[in-house]
Amino acid sequence: xxxxxxxxxxxxxxxxxxxxxxxxxxxxxxxxxxxxxxxxxxxxxxxxxxxxxxxxxxxxxxxxxxxxxxxxxxxxxxxxxxxxxxxxxxxxxxxxxxxxxxxxxxxxxxxxxxxxxxxxxxxxxxxxxxxxxxxxxxxxxxxxxxxxxxxxxxxxx
Numbered sequence: 001x002x003x004x005x006x007x008x009x010x011x012x013x014x015x016x017x018x019x020x021x022x023x024x025x026x027x028x029x030x031x032x033x034x035x036x037x038x039x040x041x042x043x044x045x046x047x048x049x050x051x052x053x054x055x056x057x058x059x060x061x062x063x064x065x066x067x068x069x070x071x072x073x074x075x076x077x078x079x080x081x082x083x084x085x086x087x088x089x090x091x092x093x094x095x096x097x098x099x100x101x102x103x104x105x106x107x108x109x110x111x112x113x114x115x116x117x118x119x120x121x122x123x124x125x126x127x128x129x130x131x132x133x134x135x136x137x138x139x140x141x142x143x144x145x146x147x148x149x150x151x152x153x154x155x156x157x
Contacts, residue, residue, distance in 0.1 A: 007060040009097070009104035013113070014057055016097040017050035018067035023090045026073065030083035039087065042123055046094070049116055056109065084127055091124035 024043035031039045054064040077086050098120060101113035 003060060005104040006101070006106070006109060007057065007062045009101040009113075010053055010056050010060060010109070011062060011065050013094075013097045013101050013116070014050060014053040015065050016094050017046050017053055018065070019071050020046040020090045020094050021050060022067065022071050023073070023086060026077050027083045027087045027090070030077055030080055031087070032080040035080075035084070038126065039083075042087065042091075045119065045123075052112070056112075088124050088127040091120045091127060095120040095124065 021043065024039060024046060028036065028039040028043060057064040073086065074089055075082065075085070077083055095117050098113050098117035102110055102117060105113055
């Protein structure tokens, strides 16, 4: 793989992390109190990954993509149950971009991406209550997104 491929994949991962941070702001505001600490931990993990990816993009010679002011959520989030579903979707989407970064990168960056993919997959299982055979393959976790049936920019895309 080329450095350009890795830089593009790192930018995509950074954009997904920006979106996940935004999305977890919604999750944290709607999730049941019993799961609020879990949402906070995920929020902090995504912030840390976002900050690390900003440095990575710079190290690869790029200018880090900035966060959007707001993101279109994939569905309304009026209650705690929807917040849990959103958290699982956010993790699935983040896993997808890290899967791309694993393919594009080598060495330490590849190891970091694999670790981030694993963490997102574990969080998705915790939120969803079940796993998927191949974390990071969007078409197996989100048929509507894979078929292009979402409008606007959504968290993690």
